[in-house]
Amino acid sequence: MGWNPFKKIKKAIKKVASGIKKVVKKTVKGIKKVVKKISSSKILKALAIAAAVVVTGGAAVAAFTGGAGVAAGTAGSTFANWMMTTSQAVTGGALFGTGATGVTGALQTAGNVAAQTIASPFKSIGTTAGNLARGVTNFTGLTDAASQGVVQDSATAQNILGRTGLTPEEINAMSSAEQMGAAQSYVDIKGGTGTFTMADIDAARATTNTTVASVSPTAMDTWSQRNPNTAKFLTNVGTGVATSVATGYAMQQIAGDPEETGSMAGLRTEGASSFDPLRVYAAERGIADADISKYFTFGNTPEAGNMPLFQQQTIGVA
Amino acid sequence: MAQPTRGPRPIVSDSISDVAAQSVLDGLDAGYSIDEIAPDNGPKIRGEARFNQEGLDEVVSLSTQGRPIPGQSLVNDPAQPYLWEQPPEFANPRDALDYMTGLIMRPDTMKEIVGALANGAAVADIAMVMLYAKFTEGKFNPDVLLLLAEPIMYVIMAIGEEANIKYNIEDSNDLDEFDEEDNEEEIEGKLNEFRNVFEDIKNGTTKKGIEPSKIQKGVVPQNILDKVKEQGPEIRSLLSKGEE
Numbered sequence: 044m045g046w047n048p049f050k051k052i053k054k055a056i057k058k059v060a061s062g063i064k065k066v067v068k069k070t071v072k073g074i075k076k077v078v079k080k081i082s083s084s085k086i087l088k089a090l091a092i093a094a095a096v097v098v099t100g101g102a103a104v105a106a107f108t109g110g111a112g113v114a115a116g117t118a119g120s121t122f123a124n125w126m127m128t129t130s131q132a133v134t135g136g137a138l139f140g141t142g143a144t145g146v147t148g149a150l151q152t153a154g155n156v157a158a159q160t161i162a163s164p165f166k167s168i169g170t171t172a173g174n175l176a177r178g179v180t181n182f183t184g185l186t187d188a189a190s191q192g193v194v195q196d197s198a199t200a201q202n203i204l205g206r207t208g209l210t211p212e213e214i215n216a217m218s219s220a221e222q223m224g225a226a227q228s229y230v231d232i233k234g235g236t237g238t239f240t241m242a243d244i245d246a247a248r249a250t251t252n253t254t255v256a257s258v259s260p261t262a263m264d265t266w267s268q269r270n271p272n273t274a275k276f277l278t279n280v281g282t283g284v285a286t287s288v289a290t291g292y293a294m295q296q297i298a299g300d301p302e303e304t305g306s307m308a309g310l311r312t313e314g315a316s317s318f319d320p321l322r323v324y325a326a327e328r329g330i331a332d333a334d335i336s337k338y339f340t341f342g343n344t345p346e347a348g349n350m351p352l353f354q355q356q357t358i359g360v361a
Numbered sequence: 362m363a364q365p366t367r368g369p370r371p372i373v374s375d376s377i378s379d380v381a382a383q384s385v386l387d388g389l390d391a392g393y394s395i396d397e398i399a400p401d402n403g404p405k406i407r408g409e410a411r412f413n414q415e416g417l418d419e420v421v422s423l424s425t426q427g428r429p430i431p432g433q434s435l436v437n438d439p440a441q442p443y444l445w446e447q448p449p450e451f452a453n454p455r456d457a458l459d460y461m462t463g464l465i466m467r468p469d470t471m472k473e474i475v476g477a478l479a480n481g482a483a484v485a486d487i488a489m490v491m492l493y494a495k496f497t498e499g500k501f502n503p504d505v506l507l508l509l510a511e512p513i514m515y516v517i518m519a520i521g522e523e524a525n526i527k528y529n530i531e532d533s534n535d536l537d538e539f540d541e542e543d544n545e546e547e548i549e550g551k552l553n554e555f556r557n558v559f560e561d562i563k564n565g566t567t568k569k570g571i572e573p574s575k576i577q578k579g580v581v582p583q584n585i586l587d588k589v590k591e592q593g594p595e596i597r598s599l600l601s602k603g604e605e
Contacts, residue, residue, distance in 0.1 A: 060485030083539035088399035095519030342373035
């Protein structure tokens with residue numbers, strides 16, 4: 044009988060599954076040692092919620108423990124909201140610095156977009172994938188309602204932004220798309236309550252511009268019309284689109300005119316290329332992209348996603 | 362709802378279990394109660410398989426379908442490889458994870474997952490079926506598949522928790538193990554408490570200088586007093602563990 048890769052994979056999967064159960068049990072026990080008199084089932088639920096919030100980059104915050112509706116860091120803030128409050132640095136897109144022009148500027152922009160996508164926490168992915176999470180907030184009822192964002196027009200956006208503490212002048216200074224993006228971000232990130240600063244708006248504007256630049260051009264419509272089934276599929280795969288949108292934006296920043304005929308405007312259909320945001324990101328950070336699986340980490344800080352999985356001690360040779 | 366006394370501490374780890382555990386402990390330390398972190402949604406529905414003749418027939422039918430002839434893949438046209446034989450769509454595990462969570466968080470997918478959990482499907486099985494299916498579609502390679510297993514399982518567990526289902530992680534009713542451990546711990550705790558009290562009483566009696574010779578005659582039968590004198594500290598409590 045020859046080598047059967049599928050058999051090996053299935054065997055490995057089985058091992059991983061049982062290994063994870065052991066890890067879960069060990070983690071529950073570990074918490075019980077620190078915090079007394081809490082039932083295991085409660086700890087398990089808390090663990091699952093915390094893990095889901097981290098894994099989804101905060102996108103699921105509205106879906107778990109009624110995360111939406113209360114601003115993080117305020118009275119009544121839920122645990123899931125609170126968990127997200129360390130993520131401001133990465134979501135501001137300042138990891139690569141700002142202000143450079145020319146090619147360096149383009150790389151900075153691309154790097155920041157990539158960092159927001161790869162490091163995953165919480166804002167950039169949250170604002171896009173958050174729309175998906177919102178649709179499943181009502182788990183027990185399992186309603187399919189509200190599977191889209193709540194901000195569908197600029198009037199609603201202005202109404203929502205009116206509650207943020209921003210002045211009418213500040214709101215009116217934004218374009219309609221930016222208002223909608225900012226309002227949606229406000230709902231996704233802060234749960235629609237509390238203050239929303241200009242720094243938040245700037246971050247939201249960057250995200251909105253990304254989305255608008257990638258989704259709006261006529262070239263995409265033409266491509267979608269030519270490939271309706273593929274376009275529908277790509278629309279349906281949710282977060283995959285969010286990632287592709289950012290990729291498209293990075294490509295356009297580097298490659299030039301987004302209005303160019305034939306530009307796919309965010310709908311990435313080819314495989315990894317030299318414009319892959321990961322590679323741009325890796326190059327900026329001095330990471331070999333072939334070693335990228337070593338950098339698959341989790342957390343609530345900008346470092347999540349770019350810390351090595353292991354650092355083996357090497358033997359010094361004289 | 363509690364007002365947290367501080368913001369969350371930065372956490373980075375290669376293990377999602379570790380991050381989750383640290384986040385929970387950090388939340389408790391910051392002032393959240395466990396009920397605020399994991400609110401009680403009432404009694405849970407136990408995930409149990411229910412017999413379904415139609416389903417059984419389907420499984421039997423699937424299992425009796427033809428399989429490839431040994432060596433069949435070797436005669437395939439190399440110019441038309443299977444999807445999993447081509448470079449994967451997602452080389453970066455982070456992208457692959459975003460893709461998978463995007464799929465899972467869709468309402469229709471969620472509905473199916475909740476249904477499967479309620480019908481007794483194990484979290485590990487659901488996660489692995491989804492990941493394996495995407496591997497065969499050429500979305501990612503087996504290495505990335507294994508890296509995604511743990512986070513995807515946690516997401517499915519969170520869905521089960523939110524849907525108030527007492528799901529199975531790997532085997533049938535394996536969450537009962539947690540309850541059994543809780544019960545064992547409770548019993549152990551009570552026994553320890555009793556042992557401590559008993560020890561205190563014993564020590565207190567010695568300290569007070571109560572000795573068999575000082576006990577008033579007639580209160581305790583003479584043969585027992587003799588036995589106490591003879592054996593002294595070797596006497597075991599009636600509740601102590603017997604010899605094996």
